[in-house]
Amino acid sequence: MSVTGAHSLVKALTELGVEVAFGLPGAHTLPLWDALMGSGIRLIGVRHEQAAAHAADGYARTTGSLGVALVATGPGAVNTLGALGEARAAASAVLVIATDVPSAPCVPATVRISPYEAGDQHTLFAPLSKATFTVGHADAIAAVVRESAAVATRPQSGPVYVGIPADFLAAPVAEPEPDCSAPAATSATPVCPAPVxxxxxxxxxxxxxxxxxxxxxxxxxxxxxxxxxxxxxxxxxxxxxxxxxxxxxxxxxxxxxxxxxxxxxxxxxxxxxxxxxxxxxxxxxxxxxxxxxxxxxxxxxxxxxxxxxxxxxxxxxxxxxxxxxxxxxxxxxxxxxxxxxxxxxxxxLDDIEVRVRRRVRQEEPHAAEFLSALKETLPDGAVLVPDLCVAGYWIGGFHRVSGPRQLACPMGAGAAGFALPAAIGIAAGGTTRAVCVTGDGGFLSGCAELATAVQESLAVTVVIVDDGGYGMLRYGQAHSGFEPHGVDLVTPDFVGLARSFGVDADRVDGFGRAFRRRLREFSRSAEPNVLVVGAELRPPLNTSPRWYRNPAAPW
CATH class of the missing domain: 3.40.50.1220 (TPP-binding domain)
Incomplete structure (x- = not known):
């Protein structure tokens, strides 16, 4: 009996305990999409490959399990690179599996032999990955996937890239006899050194x-x-x-x-x-x-x-x-x-707490109100996913986190736009609620993922803090003595945009009673929703322009 390379890949993922994968189909990956049907692995189709890697990262951070992104050759694979850098900074166990040009026309040191060719694709991933693998033969797909998963999850964990020539997915492969003595890589005891x-x-x-x-x-x-x-x-x-x-x-x-x-x-x-x-x-x-x-x-x-x-x-x-x-x-x-x-x-420590909170209330009353609203309204077990934005930095530094894996902060190695796709991955992992807090600029970089949340019925609340542009950069320009330039944005009617996706949405001004009431309602809904807040916050002390040890620090 023989199976295709795509079926071999799906079987390997199943044996590794993978329950969810994130991806975007392409001409080269159609055999894989076919093999995933009925496999038991939930395939969540995103609207951009970067979102697939961010979602796999969010999933890995909050579940502690392997996050898997499946993307196509060339541009599809390259689109994951920014998100892969963020996963590397966060030591997230993410496996990016990408097709590459078919094996037959592949000629070393050349490009544009095949459509979608990126030219030596796997080398693009080396600086941003813990390891890279390229499958040399269709029969080796399962073994390479198992090995790459073991590397990704072994401490110190991190993202791993696997490239598979596209023709290998449809090629017949010999189905190996099951090895009952070998445990799945993700469930094996991590190999760690022992202290002397x-x-x-x-x-x-x-x-x-x-x-x-x-x-x-x-x-x-x-x-x-x-x-x-x-x-x-x-x-x-x-x-x-x-x-x-x-x-x-x-x-x-x-x-x-x-x-x-x-x-x-x-x-x-x-x-x-x-x-x-x-x-x-x-x-x-x-x-x-x-x-x-x-x-x-x-x-x-x-x-x-x-x-x-x-x-x-x-x-x-x-x-x-x-x-x-x-x-x-x-x-x-x-x-x-x-x-x-x-x-x-x-x-x-209680005295330090009082003094710091007094400082925040006196110097940044809107931020204090924002933090208080989050603490008092979010349901138990909700995971907060801040973006690279002013409100997100306040959450990363000052929000009271109830337990492990209930906060997924970007580590600064990616770009604005992390939060929504990461929240999608977190919601797919079965958390009570994923609450994404983003800015108007960061949200627009990946707003199409609202369609993913709707299509997959994911429990995601998106809070957009709308300050009319890139608030962090606007502050940085002023801090450096520059005139604001290129940081003020023309933005859409966010409520109307969200509703066009079939998402419940509302807008409030400030972080007062109306914000608390709507956030409480939205964060307890079973459906995705969007809450837009018209507000402007000054960055907190944990952002580089306000570091007290080095107030003139360059970004």
Missing amino acids: KGELDRARAMLLAARRPLVWAGGGALRSGAGAVLGELAERLAAPIITTLAARGLVPPDHPCLASNPVHTPEVGGLWDEADVVLAVGTDFDGLMTQNWRMPQPPELIAVNVDADDAARHYPPDVLLLGDATDVVTRLADGVEPQAGLDELTRR
């Missing part, structure tokens, strides 16, 4: 000797599920916890050690400055979180990471503990008895 006992002992002694220890938690801690053990260790050490954007929600918002506001506020930044030992878990200390590395090197730094290069890229550690965050922190906490000072720390 001597280094564990040294790190534990440093923490116990510290007068002002600090825990800095990044996305690797969240992906590992280390919140509970890290929170317990912080309590024993009476150490404050600062989380990066990627780790928001790692510990509950009422955790006694959590510094819930961003390190970009002087009040929280002071915790870093005074720390004598920092325990950094699952982070690479990127420029966004460190104000372009203006935070001083701590006197002693312990790094927990699965990747030695990642751990030491910006702040060299005194002790490096290689391994899975949950495993390493559990071992590190063994033998650590509760230290004095927890009540005093909690009182201090």
Whole structure:
């Protein structure tokens, strides 16, 4: 018995446990679309390939499972590159499977032999991917897909590209005998290094000797599920916890050690400055979180990471503990008895909270009203998906995140327009509600995905904060002494546009009672909807023009 390459591909995805895939059909992928019918994999057809990769990214971030994007040769594949960069920055386990030119006319070092040819397509993906694979024969499709999925999901996770010559999808392949002894790649136990006992002992002694220890938690801690053990260790050490954007929600918002506001506020930044030992878990200390590395090197730094290069890229550690965050922190906490000072720390963190919130209310009352409305109206379990826009930056820095994987922030390696397609992927993963918050400029870059939300009956609420243009860039021009130019936009009637897709929509002015009432209604609907808010916000302290450590920082 033989099957086609397309059927072999679908079977491999099914065996890997893939339940949802995102894609856009093309002439070269029609055999794959045919093979997906009746396969049990839900195929969500988006309107642009970039949206397919963003949706796969959103799905991966909130489910912890492999996100899959299926796209066609040349322009279709290339359209995913911006989204792939964002997935790489977020360490999202995304698999982009693209067709390439048919194998027969493929001539090395030439282009335009075949329609849609991009010319050495796989090399375009190398800088933005954890790995790239090119299938050399139709019989190898299943094996390559399994291997690429294992690479994508293995810590440190990341996006992987697979290129398949288009003619391989319709080619007959020999169906291999099932190997019952081999577990699916996504369910296999991740292969992580184990920390050296001597280094564990040294790190534990440093923490116990510290007068002002600090825990800095990044996305690797969240992906590992280390919140509970890290929170317990912080309590024993009476150490404050600062989380990066990627780790928001790692510990509950009422955790006694959590510094819930961003390190970009002087009040929280002071915790870093005074720390004598920092325990950094699952982070690479990127420029966004460190104000372009203006935070001083701590006197002693312990790094927990699965990747030695990642751990030491910006702040060299005194002790490096290689391994899975949950495993390493559990071992590190063994033998650590509760230290004095927890009540005093909690009182201090409560005071910092009061001072930061007072600052926001006094300096940015509209932002304070916006944050309060989100906290009070969104349903339990909703996932917030902010875009690269002023309102999105306020959410990333200051919104109270109830639990892990309930906030999906762009890490700044993509472009505006991330939020709506990412919310589609999140909703497809079965979350209670995906609430996308975007700007008028970012929304227009991918508004066609409203049709995807309608066609797939996805529970997505889109909040468009309409300030008449690119508000963040407008502020940046003014901050740099430039006259506003090219940042004010002609925009449509967003409510009428949404309704033309068959989407319930409304418009309000400001973040007051009307906004709260409509957001409460919309975020509890079973259907997609759009709420437009006429409002202008000033950027928060966690955006580069307002960094207090480097106020003249270039973007």
